[in-house]
Each structure stands twice: as C-alpha cells, then as structure tokens.
Amino acid sequence: MKHRTFFWFILPTLSAMILFIALPIVSVLIQSLFVEHEQVLVVSESCGPFGCTPTTSIDAEATAALREAQPLGRFNGLGTYFDRSHLATAEVAEIWRESNGLKSFFNGLMDLKFYKALIFTLTYTFIVTPAVLVFGLAVAVGVNNLPRAMRGVAIFISLLPFLVATIVGSMILSWMLDGEGIIGATLQNIFNDPNLTIKSSTPLMWIALIIYGIWHTLPFSFITFYAGLQTVPQDTLEAARVDGASKWQTMISVVVPHLMPLVSFVTLMLLMDNFRVFEPIVSFQAEAHAQSLSTFILSDLREAGNPLYASAGATSILTIIGVAILLTPVVIRTWRDFNATSH
Amino acid sequence: MATKAESRLTTLKIVSYVLVGVWLIIAAFPFLWTFWGSFKVQGDFFSKADWTNAIYGVFTTRETGGAFTANGYIGAWVQESFWKNVLNTTVIVFFTVIISLTFGTLGGYALARSGFRYAFWILMAALIFRAMPHITLVSGYMLPFFEWNVWGLKGTAIIVLVAINQPFTLWMLHSFFKNIPKDMDESAMVDGCTRFQAFWHVIVPVMWPGVITTGLFSFLLAYNDYAVTSMLLSKPNETMVPAVASFLGSVQVQGNIMFAVAAVVSATAPLFVLILFFQRQIVSGLTAGAVKG
Amino acid sequence: MFLKKVVVAGAMSALLGTAAYADANANCGPDGASVRILGSDFPAIQAVAGAAEANCASGAGEFTINLRDNTRDMMNQALTPNPAEYTSVIVANSTLTQLMNDDLVRPLNDLVEKYGQNLQPSQLITIDGNVMAVAFMANSQHLFSRTDILEQAGVDGIPSSVEEMVAAAEKIRAAGIMEYPIAMNMKVGWNVGEVFNLFFFANGGELFKPGTAEPNVNSPAGVAALNSIKSLLEYTHPDFLSHASNETQALWEAGQAAMAIMWGSRGGAVLDDEGSTAEVTENTVLSAAPTAGGGSIPAATLWWDGITIAKNIPDADAEASFAALVSGLNADLMVENNDKAIWLIDGFQPGPAAAGVSATAAGGAKPYPMIPYINFMHNALGSELVDFYKGTESAEDALADVEAAYVTAAKEAGFLN
Secondary structure, three states: OOHHHHHHHHHHHHHHHHHHHHHHHHHHHHHOOEEOOOOOEEEEEEEEOOEEEEEEEEOHHHHHHHHHHOOOOEEOOOHHHHOOOOOOHHHHHHHHHHOOOHHHHHHHHOOOHHHHHHHHHHHHHHHHHHHHHHHHHHHHHHHHHOOHHHHHHHHHHHHHHHHOOHHHHHHHHHHHHOOOOHHHHHHHHHHOOOOOOHHHOHHHHHHHHHHHHHHHHHHHHHHHHHHHHOOOOHHHHHHHHHOOOOHHHHHHHHHHHHHHHHHHHHHHHHHHHHHOOOHHHHHOOOOOOOOOHHHHHHHHHHHOOOOOHHHHHHHHHHHHHHHHHHHHHHHHHHHHHHHHHOO | OHHHHHHHHHHHHHHHHHHHHHHHHHHHHHHHHHHHHOOOOHHHHOOOOOOOHHHHOHHHHHHHOOOOOOHHHHHHHHHOOHHHHHHHHHHHHHHHHHHHHHHHHHHHHHHHHOOOHHHHHHHHHHHHHHHOOHHHHHHHHHHHHHHHOOOEOHHHHHHHHHHHHHHHHHHHHHHHHHHOOHHHHHHHHHOOOOHHHHHHHHHHHHOHHHHHHHHHHHHHHHHHOOHHHHHHEOHHHOOHHHHHHHHOEOOOOEOOHHHHHHHHHHHHHHHHHHHHHHHHHHHHHHHHHOOOO | OOEOOOOOOOOHHHHOOOOOEOOOOOOOOOOOOEEEEEEEOOHHHHHHHHHHHHHHOOOOOEEEEEEEOOHHHHHHHHHOOOOOOOOEEEEEHHHHHHHHHOOOEOOOHHHHHHHHHHOOHHHEEEEOOEEEEEEEEEEEEEEEEEHHHHHHOOOOOOOOEHHHHHHHHHHHHHOOOOOOOEEEOOOOOHHHHHHHHHHHHHOOOOOEOOOOOOEOOOOHHHHHHHHHHHHHHOOEOOOHHHOOHHHHHHHHHOOOOOEEEEEHHHHHHHHOOOOOOHHHHHHEEEEOOOEOOOOOOEOOEEEEEEEEEEOOOOHHHHHHHHHHHHHOOOHHHHHHHHHHOEEOOOOOOOOHHHHHHHHHHHOOOEEOOOOOOHHHHHHHHHHHOHHHHOOOOOHHHHHHHHHHHHHHHHHHOOOOO
16 A cells, blocks of 8 residues: 555544544653642641631642742652552562562562552453453354344343443442342352352452453454454355364364454453453442552542642553553564565 | 264354353343343342342332332433433434544554555554553543633544544454455456545445444443543533433432433343344345455 | 521531521622532532522523532632633532642632621631631531340440440340441442541541641551441441442441441431331431540541632622522521531521431531641542451551551652652
C-alpha cells in the first residue's frame, strides 16, 4: 500500500487516538514527575452547628502565588515512582536487610500495597487468560457444531455474562457469595461448616474473583473465535477430510492455525484487561483481600478528595509498563507474523 | 480404521455438546435468577435471612399481597423515568458504534495491507494507548471539558467513547482483515480499481463477519460503560448504567435496589432481538466470505 | 408574617437557637441572574433545591438543579473554570474542605447579612471568621438496639458504652439467640477509616499533632480505639469487611442483628414498614452512640450538609443563588419534609428517627474535622488498618503503616516536607 493512501485510511483513527489518548498520556507522564507546592497553612478556628474547634486551613492567596510562579508544582523526578505507595525501593531494601530468609522477606514485602496488588494481579492474569482462551475456543467449536436453528439462542445465552451491566450483575453475584446467599450457603452445607464465608477468606475470595473473571470474559473470546470459524475456508476442510484426518486433527492442523491472528489478538486484549482488573474487586467488595493497580488509581483520584495526580499518574505509567512487559512475548510473535506476511 | 475414526468423532461430539450445555447453564443461571428475582421485593431477592426467600417471595407476599410484584419495573420506568436514560443510551451507542466502525474499518484495513514497518509500530502504539487506565484518562478530561464548556454533552461522551475504544476496534478489525486473502483486492487493483474502490467493492462485501463482531463489541463497550458516562454526562443526558448505579443508593439513603434490578432486566430484552439479527448476519457472511482462495 | 413559637424537644434545643421570622414573600436577589445548583441526589437536598426553585425560578434568568451521584468526584473541576459550571454546591464537612483546599468557594458574610434573616447563628459554618457555608441538616452514627432481644437475653436497659455492648453481645450469644448480634459499617476503605475516627475521638485522640500536619494516630489512644473496635468485631458477622450501610441495614431489617452502629439518616428507612417485619421495627430503639474506654464522649462524628457559593462566578449570580437557596430554609420546608432529615432549621420537630442523632450530639460527640489534609489521613486509615482487622498484624504495626502511608500522600500534596 502506498504511503499516501495509507495516510488517508489511517488518519481518522490515528487523530482520535492521538488527541484523546496519546496527549493525555504525555500530560500524565509529566504530572507524575512533579509534586504539589508546599501548602501555606494558617491556624484558625472553625465554628458550626456543633460548636467551635481549632483547625488549620490553607492560606489561599499565598498558595496561589506559589502556583503562579510554578504552575506544574515542584519537580520531584522519579521520586513518586519509588515512594512507599509505588515501588517502595527504600522500604524493600530495609525489609531485605532485616529479614532472615526468603519467607520473612516475602512477608515483609506483602505489607507494601504495591507488591501485594502485583501478586494478586499476576495470579489473576495468568489463570484467567489461558482458561478463557481454551474454554472460549472449545465453546465456539461446540456452538458451531450445533444445528443451525439452535445457534442464535446459544449465542445469545453465551453473551449474557457480558450483557448484564457489570455493576448490577456483580452485585447480584456478590450477594450470592454471602454467607446467606445461594452459593455461600450451599458451600457451607457441602463442607458442613457454618462459619465458612467466602468474603472473610482471602484464598476463597481470590478463587471467586478468578471464576467471575472467567465467566465474565469468556463471551469475548467465544464470539471472536466463533466469527473466525465462519471464515475457515471450506475447501481446505474438505481436503483434510478427504485425506482421512479426524476432526481433532483437522482442528489442530487447519482450524487453529487459521485462527492464529485472532488468538494473538484475544490474548493481547485479555492479558491487558486482566492486568488492570478493577470492576470485580470493587463490586465484590473484595478490597480487603485483593487490590490491583487500578483500584489504587481510583483511591488516589477519587477517595482522596483533592486528587493526588502525581501518585495516580505514576501508577498509571507503571500499569502501562507492566502491560508492555506482559505483552512482549505475544508482540514478538506478531512481529514475526508481520514480517512473514509483509513480503 | 473408519470405525475407529467415527467412534472418536462421536466421543468428541458428546464432549463438545456437554461442554456447550454446561457453559450455557452457567451463563444463563445468574440471569434467570435475576429475572425471577426482579419480580420480588428487596427483602427477598437480597435476603440476609435465607436465600430461598428469593424463590418463594416471603416478604413479597407480606408487603404486596402476591408472590410476584412489578413494583421494581413501575418504579424504574414510571417513577424514575428510566426511558429517558434508554433514549440517551440509544443515541450515544448508535453514534459510537457507527463512528468507531468507520474509523476502525479504514484504519484496520490499511494496517492489514501495509507492509511497511510503521504499520506495525502504529499497532504497537495502539496497544500502549489501550493500556492506559480509563479512570486516569477520564479524570484528565474533566477540567478541559469544563473550560471549553463541552462537559455533559452527548457528543462529548460519544467522541471520548469512540477514541478510547479505537485501539480495541482497530486491532480486532486488523485481525479480521488479515484473514481475508490479499489476492482479492489486489486482483481488483490489477483490473484498474483504485485502492479505495477495491476496498469498497471487493472487501466491504466480505468483511461483515468481522465488522459485525467488532460492532457488537463496540456496542457492548459503549452500552456497559460506566467510567466515562458516569463522569462526563450531565444528569439530563445520563445513560442507563449510571442511572442504574444511582438507584443503588449512597451512604446517606437507602437505594431502590429493585429498581436497578428491574431496569437491568428490561434493558436486556431488546438486545435479544439485536443479537438474533447479528447472528443471521454472521452466518450470511459465511457464504460471502467463503471465497475461492 | 407571624412569630413562630417553636417547641423543640429535648436535646435538639442544644442545636437550635431562638425562633425567627418566616418570610412569606421570598427575597430572591437580583432579577435575571443565573442559578445553577449542584448536589448529591437524596430527599433532603431535593427538598431544599425544590423550595429554592419554587420561590425564585420565575425571576431568574436561568435556574437549573443538577442532583447526581459522584458529586464529590467532579465538583472541584466543575468550579475551577471562570465562570464556573455551577453557582452553588451543596456540600458536607469533608467536601467543604475539598473545595476550600482549591479556593473555589466565596465567603458569605455580606450575603448572610443581606438575606440571612431566617438563619440561626448555629447554621453558619465559619472558618477564621468567614462564613463559608450555611448548614441545613445534620447526621451522625449512633446505636440501634433491639429491645426484645436484649430483654430476652437478660440485658437491663440499652447499652451506653462499648463495654456494655460487648457484655450484652456475649449474653445474647450465650443464650443461643444470635451468633453475631452486632452490625457495623466496616467495609474496606472509607468506612474502615470512619469507624476508626469514631472510636479514636471517643478515646480522646487527636489525628494530628496540634497546629501541624504531622500524624498522631500511632498513640495509646489509637491502640485503645483499635482494641475497642476489635472487641465489637468479635460479635459481628465474619464478612464485616464487606459491610457498608446497605448491607448493615439489610442485616438489621432481616432481624440478623441486635445492636448496630449505623448512620442516623438510615433511621427512617429502618423504622418504616418496608423490607422488614413488625417484630423488628417495633422493637428497634435509636439511642446515642456508645462511649468507649471509660470516656464520656459518644463514638460518633457529627456531620452537616449545607450551601456554598462558587467563587468564580459574577457577583449577581452568587447573590441570586444564595438568596434562592436560603429562601427555602424556613419553617414551611418542615411542613412537608419534617422526616426527610434531621434539620438544623428553625421549626424542626425531631421525630423518632431523629432521636439517635439528637442524643449523640447532646452527648458531646465531635464534628468531623475540617482540616485540609484530613482526607489523606482518612484514606490511609481505610486501607492500612485492614491487616489488623484480618488479624495478620498488630495494632502498633498497622498504625505505623497508616502513618507511613499518610506521610507519603501528605508529602506529595505539599502538606509535609
């Protein structure tokens, strides 16, 4: 394709992405290198319906003057990236010095929220991603083998986990997991332990989140693979059948290779989404047991009232770096494919 | 030999049917449960005493006189005017899908056909763009939008939804276009078509399975979006998901959780029709797509 | 115009001042100005904004009311441009601090003088002599008790301290009535932080070293607060770290708890006939929050909701917005909306649902502090105390983690060096 033609084809999508994603990323990166000005505080008294109390407040004029002089704040370099809420290098070094053996080092590390979140996120990612890939393909092939009249209904039902708005869907599931809910109560019956509750146990909560993750994202891989199956060339399948290949062999040697671009695509998206796992944690009220970098961003931007932009920015950039590292193997594969097909 | 192959084939078939059956049950159960429960009162559906209340409707009978009640539906649609949110969602989702697909199809096609290195790097850049957490992006948009006086408008939300889902759309369509043999449009170009004519007359007719599937996901992403719509839309322009979230209540007051449940269930019904339609498109694409290589 | 003599029941008189004039012809300020109100979406605010609209919309050039979720997440950005998106925001203690930190609301002294004839002095939120907000309703946590269950377990009267609650809970458990008789809002995040505040203040703690932003929670009062909370958690449902207002209210209405520390604003919903049985509602008594550690202060924080006016708007709009909102804060509002909130407005007759908050306020509970860096401390408490409640960390270690997390955030925000 000529450069000129390519340019006009790509222009709309590229300009949308540059304007709304690339520029914000640059601005977030810059903000993560600065921290707020020193706040000028004044001690005063505040009164209200419940009496008067001594308090402090910000001297607005003095702070505004500081802000005027340096609009971005004080330059902090990579300081925010290495502070206690992020990579916590100083704290990790100290834990290393004080620990006797790997186990106590690991326990100390788990006291730092960044590493605790990383462990959960990686566990989640590396269980949910392959499971969704394999089951999604299996269900797609299964549905494709169904009589034509049943396929529409099967597709609709398969999409339901994705259709019901997450906030309500997971609220209902979250209630089901309660000690009094249908799943929680059934588990108590099976294990004959009335004190067994999913929400008070970290391992059980992790399992619940992982199962929910698989359930919720399976429709994505299923539909993508199902659509891909429709484009498998019929004559190749015919040829394989004539050659005496079993269904299983055809599957492995014809269908799967044909779907490979889609498999890479689904893998990339799943790795990325799972690494940023967020909604299930919030709606399962599982913050006590599982956190992710995305929940930290929410807490810095929203819970803090006046947002901690540097901290949220640093976490966002670290998320991007984490995603980039995770995706490298798939990207290298895509690079090889790209070079193989481009000549 | 033949019998062996055949018997293996049947086991495989049984396994695949069982798998599909189990999956369909797992996929449908929470929804059926919700559908059933949407006709109960909150004390039953979210019972803290006994989950079987949700089936028999103990509190529903006590409070309304019957084992089923449409109070959730009446509350959501009449009292809270949920239909306004449905209209807003329809407008926003429609334009988001159309614009996303137009941008994405052009870009995805170009990326799939360009052999130059920069095409690969654009794809990589799109991946990095997609890795950016949406909460950070949305928080960043707010101040400029307020300053330019475009905050709260449907158009703003549409553009933002298109832009932040563009990496996904682009990648998905690019993957599908890779599946369409190159010879097709290239032979058209040998016959004297321009690149765009080849795209329009040869590729567009066969691209529907991919486009419909991508469109389906653009649709679902816009339809289910909470991060963007909850922060960037003013109350009169609010879509369904933030409206449902606002039914859930806050620290201050008890929400009308059953309104939310009923709203979610009733919003699913039109999707059923839509998906049956898509399904036919995907299958009809099969014949169009089955080209001689 | 007539002079209203108001009989204020018991403790509410502590909150309310003298009677005042109710003005029938509302004074709406300059004609043709623009009034744009932002607030959270709940009945009391709907009532106040609705009254303002009814009184003053006709004379205004523009009159819009935007009540929604997540107000707090967007109010600062909405008020930053000039002119701001909204002319008035309905805030609470913590959100007023949030706006003042960015210098987005204006002092109201002159407006109060001009339009505030109906306001009580106690409604004015003043900081350093400047009126920054006008409060109209109050809220706090307090104790909900089931008298029938307490009686059945042989407990005399309603517990008034943490120690009595624990003793009563033990009796209920020993009598085999309930395994987990206590309910509390202990969901990870904001709620965990808030519960710590309640018991920390009740134990006489101060979150910061006086006059500075240095943290002060890793102290004997902090450990005492955590031990008070832990003693109650022995008797709460093991899922407590996922319980917020919605869950505790559901537990209560399902008859699964005998004592609960919940928000006063949920009192009305608990006492009504929806979602519960007569057995529960008839025996529910609302009383002051318990004291802790032998102190006399109830373990609660007092909250108010009130009116602020944006800084970055024309003076005429500010005047019209203030006049409109204040015009609604009178005895007429109470006629229809008496039970929608615990009003701080003159003429309020507290109903049964307000009893708990009144008793808590009368007992001397502290207001939620309006300190610029309080949100960072609250956030740190909410996330770092979880390990203690899960039993994987000691009280001292958890509090040290809180201080470290707070210091990290406060440094970034420029409050500490």
